[in-house]
């Protein structure tokens with residue numbers, strides 16, 4: 001079996017898919033979505049494809065080594081996402097070739113179902129409460145919300161109060177037998193993070209995500225972690241084991257590798273294993289498409305130190321497209337009681353509607369994150 005073609009598809013709402021074809025074996029699909037920056041990832045996949053054409057797709061690790069190291073310059077979001085999409089597609093081929101879901105190739109399932117959370121949002125506590133109640137009604141046992149809007153480096157008591165009020169609304173709507181996480185997208189300075197976390201502590205969030213930016217995390221995150229009993233989560237903007245090591249050493253509670261950003265299932269599994277040695281559980285980041293979610297679920301089923309899975313069902317990212325659009329059988333992501341059932345189909349366990357993908361790729365997408373401003377007009381983290 002030889003690789004004959006590597007293709008990329010930029011499709012709404014904001015995904016980048018990779019398809020690897022073989023001469024006399026199955027095709028594989030993966031996802032290399034890098035939100036706001038997927039076009040350069042597609043170009044990187046084209047460069048890496050030069051090496052893959054004619055190669056045996058089953059030698060996943062051998063290819064991973066060449067793809068990540070042979071360019072001399074390595075790592076970073078663009079190259080690591082390109083490798084991730086390819087890696088997932090190779091695992092998909094391997095599973096289909098051997099007639100087994102990927103988690104069977106990774107040692108078999110360690111759990112029967114995977115807990116998932118859904119997103120809630122809003123600037124108003126009543127809106128947060130409504131959405132939290134609706135997700136609870138839909139069976140979810142955990143949700144994640146964005147923290148407050150643009151922040152000053154050291155903001156007013158009112159800004160802190162608003163942040164706490166939103167979280168309090170979620171807790172009140174959920175009761176004490178459900179969980180919520182809060183994602184701050186690195187909006188706080190370290191000084192602000194310490195102040196706000198103290199006030200959020202009585203609400204007992206499941207975790208607080210990216211209270212400070214990843215570039216400060218290696219040397220400042222410990223100060224934040226040690227200031228609170230709230231588990232700190234981070235990792236969607238960390239792409240490999242060397243990147244995760246300092247944040248694990250800083251004492252985070254939850255590691256959030258993104259399997260479309262961190263070199264795929266291969267490195268994701270190793271990051272999970274590294275995290276295990278720190279008694280840290282993974283909650284793979286995935287506000288992405290169906291292939292990234294499928295890859296995340298395969299890892300979740302084979303990983304003992306797994307906590308909960310992010311997913312984006314029903315989120316449209318300012319378009320009409322969403323998670324289930326490109327699946328032949330969307331029931332693979334039928335969440336019941338806040339859990340996803342174990343996929344039994346071979347490979348990543350999802351069947352892509354190729355005609356729908358090709359049609360959507362004709363239009364592509366130009367998804368970009370918003371640019372936020374502080375009160376003085378300077379740039380603010382979104």
Ligand SMILES: O=C(O)[C@@H](O)[C@H](O)[C@H](O)CO
Pocket residue numbers: 035183185236285286287310
């Ligand atoms: O944890 C999350 O899902 C968010 O931080 C997203 O990664 C961000 O909105 C960019 O897509």
Ligand SMILES: [Mg+2]
Pocket residue numbers: 183185209210236
């Ligand atoms: Mg996040």
